[in-house]
Amino acid sequence: MQITSFNPLIISNDSESIIKLFEELGFERRHKKVGINDEDITSVRMKDANGFHVDVTQVDNIPQDISTIRMNVRDFNEAYELLKAHGFTNAQGDKITNTGSSISTMMVSPTGFSISIAEHIRKDEI
Secondary structure, rough: OEEEEEEEEEEEEOOOHHHHHHHHHEEEEEEEEHHHOOOOOEEEEEEEEOOOEEEEEEEEOOOOOEEEEEEEEHHHHHHHHHHOOOOOEEEOOOOEEOOEEEEEEEEEOOOOOOOEEEOOOOOOHH
């Protein structure tokens, strides 16, 4: 399985305060995706001068922040099946998020930690 990036992802109902904190730590907003899952979900990718990334996602209907690992891969299905073989379950049930530019879902381990896997659809694959 080829992993293309691996970094923290924070899901919050108050993403702006988290983004502000990371800006004060030297991170800059690099990319913003809105309307995820056809809902009012927005994700901001941030990067610092050392090349470290953090993603912050706004989800209004969660009671507390969730920290997870974002793992971008070349082959979503391969990563999905590997995690399932290790007992992970899809946090969205059977739903897979397809935004047109990426395919993703959050997988939860039997002990409770989570990995958000995503495959970015390359323009030459469309």
